[in-house]
Amino acid sequence: MDRTGARSALALPSAVWAATRLMLLLFVLKVFVFPGADVTSDVSVIYQGWYEVLRHGTFPLDDVTWQYPPAAALAVLSPGLLPFLDYSTAFFVLVLLADLAVLVLLLRTGLRPGRTLRGAWVWVAGVPLLGPTVYARYDLMVTAVAVAALLAGARRPRLAGALAGLGAMVKVWPALLLVGASVRGGTPGRRAWVTAAVTAGVVGALFAVAMPGAFAFLTFQRDRGTEVESLGALVLHVARHHGWHGEVLLNYGSIEFLGPQVKAVSAAALLLSAGAFGWLLLWRLRAARFRSHTLADAAFTAVLMFTVTSRVISPQYLVWLVGMAAVCLCFRAGRMTPPTVLVLLAAFVTVLEFPVGFSHVVVSDWYGITLLFLRNGLLLAAALTAARRLWRSTAAAVPAAAPPAPAARPAQAPVRS
Numbered sequence: 001m002d003r004t005g006a007r008s009a010l011a012l013p014s015a016v017w018a019a020t021r022l023m024l025l026l027f028v029l030k031v032f033v034f035p036g037a038d039v040t041s042d043v044s045v046i047y048q049g050w051y052e053v054l055r056h057g058t059f060p061l062d063d064v065t066w067q068y069p070p071a072a073a074l075a076v077l078s079p080g081l082l083p084f085l086d087y088s089t090a091f092f093v094l095v096l097l098a099d100l101a102v103l104v105l106l107l108r109t110g111l112r113p114g115r116t117l118r119g120a121w122v123w124v125a126g127v128p129l130l131g132p133t134v135y136a137r138y139d140l141m142v143t144a145v146a147v148a149a150l151l152a153g154a155r156r157p158r159l160a161g162a163l164a165g166l167g168a169m170v171k172v173w174p175a176l177l178l179v180g181a182s183v184r185g186g187t188p189g190r191r192a193w194v195t196a197a198v199t200a201g202v203v204g205a206l207f208a209v210a211m212p213g214a215f216a217f218l219t220f221q222r223d224r225g226t227e228v229e230s231l232g233a234l235v236l237h238v239a240r241h242h243g244w245h246g247e248v249l250l251n252y253g254s255i256e257f258l259g260p261q262v263k264a265v266s267a268a269a270l271l272l273s274a275g276a277f278g279w280l281l282l283w284r285l286r287a288a289r290f291r292s293h294t295l296a297d298a299a300f301t302a303v304l305m306f307t308v309t310s311r312v313i314s315p316q317y318l319v320w321l322v323g324m325a326a327v328c329l330c331f332r333a334g335r336m337t338p339p340t341v342l343v344l345l346a347a348f349v350t351v352l353e354f355p356v357g358f359s360h361v362v363v364s365d366w367y368g369i370t371l372l373f374l375r376n377g378l379l380l381a382a383a384l385t386a387a388r389r390l391w392r393s394t395a396a397a398v399p400a401a402a403p404p405a406p407a408a409r410p411a412q413a414p415v416r417s
Contacts, residue, residue: 009117010107013124017103020128021096027132028092036355039133040088046253047138048087050076059213065253070207070214071169075138095135098144099127102323109151109330114292119330126322126344130315131351137316142171143323149177150296150327157181161192165199173303173320179280180298182290225256225266227312228361229353231376232265233257237364248362254312255362272309279387280305287394293331294394300324300336301390304383313376315354318347335389342382349375
C-alpha cells in the first residue's frame with residue numbers, strides 16, 4: 001500500500017477514535033452527565049487517597065481495598081507527571097494517551113503484509129461501548145502494555161517477555177499473555193518466558209526493598225465474598241427470589257454477596273478456574289501448529305476463560321478482552337472473529353448493567369438479573385467459542401489410516417494342454 005492509500009485507510013478510524021474519546025473525556029470531566037452511578041469516584045477518592053500514601057514511600061497497609069501487585073503503584077502515582085493538572089484530570093489525560101498508544105500500535109500493525117486494520121476498528125469501537133468507566137480505572141493502561149507485548153510477539157520475544165512480566169506486576173492477568181508462546185524447535189518462546197520471569201522478579205524485588213508492604217495485597221482477599229456481577233452471583237441473585245437470606249454489601253472495595261452458601265459459590269468459581277487452567281495445560285500438550293497469530297489467540301482465550309470463571313467480573317475487565325481481541329483481528333489469518341463479536345456485544349450490555357442499571361443489579365430485580373444473564377452468557381459463549389477455535393487451529397491433525405493392502409492372489413496351477 002502506497003502512502004496515499006495508507007493515509008486514506010488510517011483517516012476514518014483515527015477520526016472516529018478522536019470523536020468517541022472526546023465524548024468519554026467530556027463524561028469523566030462531568031461536562032456532560034452519564035446516566036447511572038458516578039464512575040469517577042474511584043479516581044478522585046480511592047486512587048487519590050492511595051497516591052497520598054504511596055508518594056511517601058509506603059503502600060496503603062491499613063487499606064484492605066488495596067489488592068493489587070506492587071507495580072500498580074506506578075499507575076496510581078503517574079498523575080504526578082502532570083503537576084499542572086489536578087489529580088483526576090491528569091489521570092484521565094494519561095489514560096487517553098495510553099488509549100492513543102494502543103491505536104497507533106494497531107494501525108501500524110494493520111498496514112503490514114498479512115495484517116489487517118480490523119484490529120484497530122475493534123479497539124476504536126469497543127472501548128467507547130464500555131462508557132466512561134473505561135477512563136476512570138487504570139485497566140486501560142495495563143491493557144496498553146499487554147497489547148504492546150503481544151504485538152512484539154515472535155519478532156522481539158525478549159521485549160514481549162519484559163512487557164508481559166511488567167504487566168503481571170501491575171495487575172496479574174498479563175501473566176497469561178505468553179501461554180501460546182511456542183518453545184518447540186527454537187528459542188524465541190523460551191526467551192520470552194525467561195525474560196518475563198526475570199522482569200517480574202526484579203520489579204517485585206525492587207518494590208519489596210524500596211517500599212514496605214509491597215506484597216500485603218496477597219492477604220487482603222482472604223475474606224472476600226462473591227461480587228454481584230460475576231457468573232456465580234447469578235445463582236445468588238435468583239436465590240434471593242426463593243427465600244435466600246444473604247446480604248449485598250460494600251466489601252473489600254466492591255459490592256458483594258455475603259451470607260449462607262456464598263463460600264460454596266466462591267469455591268465453585270475457584271474450581272472452574274482450576275478447570276480452565278487444566279484445559280490450557282492440556283491444549284499446550286496437544287498443540288502442534290504454532291502460527292503467527294497463535295500467541296494472540298491463546299492469550300485472548302486464556303484471559304476470557306479466567307475472566308468468566310472469576311469471583312469478580314468488574315465492568316473495566318472488558319477492556320482487557322477488547323484489547324486482546326483487537327490484536328487477534330490484526331492477523332488476516334486469525335480465527336477469533338466470532339468470539340470478538342460476542343465480546344463487543346458483552347461490552348455494550350455491560351454499560352447498560354453498570355453504571356446505567358446498577359441499582360437494579362444490587363437489588364436483584366428481574367431487569368438487573370436479565371442484564372447479567374445476557375452479559376455473562378455472552379462472555380461464556382465467547383470463551384467456549386475461542387477455546388474451540390484455538391484447539392482446532394493448533395491441535396495436531398490425526399493422520400488418515402492407510403488403506404489395507406490388497407490381498408495376494410493365490411497362485412494358480414499351470415493349465416495342462
